[in-house]
Amino acid sequence: MMTHTYLLLYVDSPATSAHFYSRLLDKPPVELSPTFALFTLDSGLKLGLWSRHTVEPSPQALPGAAELGLAVDNPAEVDRLHQRWSELGQPILLAPIALDFGYTFVAVDPDGHRLRVFALTLD
Known part of the structure; x- marks a missing residue:
């Protein structure tokens, strides 16, 4: 188990x-x-x-071949984390954007691992 x-x-x-x-x-x-x-x-x-x-x-495998997805409750939380991470100097690969699954942005860690923060769109 x-x-x-x-x-x-x-x-x-x-x-x-x-x-x-x-x-x-x-x-x-x-x-x-x-x-x-x-x-x-x-x-x-x-x-x-x-x-x-x-x-x-x-x-x-090289870093960046996969993502760590961090789901949040709503788009406002995506924007809040994007602003905070940007203020920390975190490299952002994709600014907040609405995609087919929800609202998201992508950052990278010091080793190049992708970190996707997202709020799912509920129909």
């Missing part, structure tokens, strides 16, 4: 990435070591940041 779900991102420096995600998520990691950092998101998902230099087997 599985009791927890983890998303693992391979990063160059877990300490640097942990600092980045602490600012973005407004929470500290629940675990931090030289090769790994762990956050527990409000949804219960565990977000692990693992040193790409110590992962076995060595990763083959």
Whole structure:
């Protein structure tokens, strides 16, 4: 029986990435070591940041090949987070825009992982 779900991102420096995600998520990691950092998101998902230099087997895919999707309740929250992340100096790949599934923007973390914030359009 599985009791927890983890998303693992391979990063160059877990300490640097942990600092980045602490600012973005407004929470500290629940675990931090030289090769790994762990956050527990409000949804219960565990977000692990693992040193790409110590992962076995060595990763083959490059960052940006997938996205971490962060759903919010409404378009105003998308705009609020976009403004906050922009003020933090976060690179934004896609400014807030209405797409077929909802209202969204896309940023990247220090390793090039895509972070999509979105509010679904409910019909």
